Amino acid sequence: MKEIAENVWHIDTLGYVNAYVWRWEEGLTLIDTGLPWQGKHILKAIEGAGFKVGDIREIIITHADFDHYGGLRVIREATGARVYVHAIEAMFFKGRWRRWPNLRHPLGVLYLPLHTLLMLTLFRIPRLNPDLLVVDGEELDNGLSVLHTPGHTPGHIALFGKERGVLFTGDALVNWRGKLSLPPAMFTPQPDILKQSIRKLARLRGVEVAAPGHGSVIREKAGEAIRAFAKKVAPPPKRRPRKAPTREGVPRQPKAKPTSKSG
Ligand SMILES: [Zn+2]
DSSP states (O other): OEEEETTEEEETTSSSSOEEEEEETTEEEEEOOOSTTOHHHHHHHHHHTTOOGGGEEEEEOSSSOHHHHTTHHHHHHHHOOEEEEETTTHHHHTTSOOOOOOTTSHHHHHHHHHHHHHHHTTTOOOOOOOSEEEOTTOBOTTSOEEEEOOSSSTTOEEEEEGGGTEEEEETSSEEETTEEEOOOGGGOSOHHHHHHHHHHHHTOSOOOEEEESSBOOBOSOHHHHHHHHHHHHOOOOOOOOOOOOOOTTOOOOOOOOOOOOOO
């Protein structure tokens, strides 16, 4: 584990995906749980940094993709930690919904049979009742606030620790090879909504460190980098010029005639 801010660590040995540890008064909060075979690895990494498994009190899942909830079952069983997900994303964990690829993307359609097979077998979403359903704007006791950032998935969240200046972006944006980028289009069914989410992240003030779901952590001036990225990939939609409102049946008021000055 690598410390990326005071009391915040990056589990940087998972390879493809990231997970993070956030320490506060009650213990540790784990943000995301890696791929399905990485639960034990995450527990070992946390122990290797001098903590006990029982120190993990909370697990927050940014979104229901197998590379983010993969180790959840193992870690929850080992720790008894409370599990938090967004209220919408919780539907996936209750087994009611499946996560589809983007069916408007040509590769998404081609990939559909394989994706369905994997989601029903190897990458099955663990059925569980989350302990807390979080919503946008919620401020958690651990000092993190919840930002609903849909687009990649409907109940995707980012987490912002304002006092420490750390933003966990999940897959709302990723930082492959040190370059901010969008998550893969094939797995992002609502790209326009994702852009709104990216603008939302760019509006935050006081972001020093950005901790993405994939790629490297930005250690300094992350807010500036995110604003520049948002400007490039998600410029605000142009506003249509507003037409002057007309009320039918209501005669326009005649313009007041200029009054002649007297005296
Ligand atoms: Zn991911």
